[in-house]
Amino acid sequence: MIKVLFENHHLYYLPNFIPIMSEMNRRGEYEIHASIPATMPEEEKAIFYKSCNELNIQTISNDDEAKRNQSIKDSAYDVVVVGNVGQLNQIVNDKTLAVMVYHGIGLKQSYYNDIDSRIDLRSVESESRMSELKAHGHQNLVLTGFTKCDPLLTLDQEMKLGSLGLNHNQKTVLYAPSFYPTSIDQFLPILGKLSYETNIIIKLHNFSWYQNQYAYQSEAISKLDSAFENIYLVPPKDYNIIPYYGVSDLLVSDISSTMFEYLYMNKPIIMAECFSLRLKHRLFHKRFLMKIDQERMEAVDFAFRLDNAEDLPSLVYHGLEYPMDLENERLAAQTQYLSRVDGKASSRLVDAIAEKLLEGHP
Incomplete structure (x- = not known):
């Protein structure tokens, strides 16, 4: 089984990840965990843990943020999916495939600036945004559509x-x-x-x-x-x-x-x-x-x-x-x-993840 962690910097990142989790579960090749920083408000964390439980997703938690990060790193996940850079470098090891599904596609410049060279694969929702990101020097991009919208x-x-x-x-x-x-x-x-x-x-x-x-x-x-x-x-x-x-x-x-x-x-x-x-x-x-x-x-x-x-x-x-x-x-x-409104953005992303893993990356 391929071990995957979805790192939710905030609760509202979860809707972007749920369709990806569903697609991975459908394929039956992935062991899925999720986590949220210990520093988030208690009510926000409680909702997150309850939602993951309802989705039958195991969670990683610790009241000490440094210990949470170390626990994730020690678990040596094959894939870590993030919605921003956040704690990325504290939770991945050298062999982890780091995937970004950016949490928003609105009108803020952070879409282009919140990036790190450690990202091995970034999901992009449209060709126009692909061009913009390439112009900003970003690499390892895959055109998928916006995963959050798949259930629509x-x-x-x-x-x-x-x-x-x-x-x-x-x-x-x-x-x-x-x-x-x-x-x-x-x-x-x-x-x-x-x-x-x-x-x-x-x-x-x-x-x-x-x-x-x-x-x-x-x-x-x-x-x-x-x-x-x-x-x-x-x-x-x-x-x-x-x-x-x-x-x-x-x-x-x-x-x-x-x-x-x-x-x-x-x-x-x-x-x-x-x-x-x-x-x-x-x-x-x-x-x-x-x-x-x-x-x-x-x-x-x-x-x-x-x-x-x-x-x-x-x-x-x-x-x-x-x-x-x-x-x-x-x-x-x-x-x-x-890009496409066919409900298959998550499927395209999981295909890209599987291909990267098959290539032995990183």
Whole structure:
């Protein structure tokens, strides 16, 4: 059996890895373990361990982070899969095949900068990103598609709006903002009004729950959830947004990866450009722009763009009434940003891993 470890720097990396784990399990040649840093919040770790248990995935844990890292290294895994560089060099040995499946495909420059020469194989979601990474000097790339989206091809509709306390006679908006920069502050006064005529499911970023500087976001949205019956805040234990794509009719996001993932659904998308920036980024705007992939952001033509929060209701109503608007752009964007939407990204990646191992690499 080939021993594989999935290193989850945060809980929200797990949805990217689950389809890969499933494909490896299907092939029956892999012994799969998963781990999360000891330094993560206790609630986040508890959800992670519970989820892995439900998936029948063994976990590696230790309350001491240095001991956890050493335990993983001593286990001499044949393959270690990561979602960022993180602790990579502390947990691999010389013979380990190090694989990166980057945790996000949004608009942040970290996609290109969070890399290490120790990566032996990197999964890439599109040809355009392959070209960009090569231009940045990256090697060992394999074009796979985005593994997180594989389940969307066969997504069942078991989740019902009624089970979320929402009105099944109304259209449903999925609001999935980033933690920073974020549209949350601008939309807080608007979402309640919007919910009178639509259901709103709000899926916050992991950091909005577990990072102190962003916790105000989950606190503010929790108040909205309590005050308006047609608003549903996805609890942190439901860390995977994929099932919510299926029950929604339209996505509202900002710079989040969700905007690109949702292309799989060929449903309307609204891209909010009304951000609340930190003082230093308002004073030194170029510092903020350096963190954003401006070329990728400016190229987005498959979404309705919004720079005034007050216009959100009218744009939502338009998108729901005319869902075919921008369909041609969305279909073209599927290829541009996701390569293939065939549910086989994980299969292609596992093929590439098997080939590397067969070659005796590294």
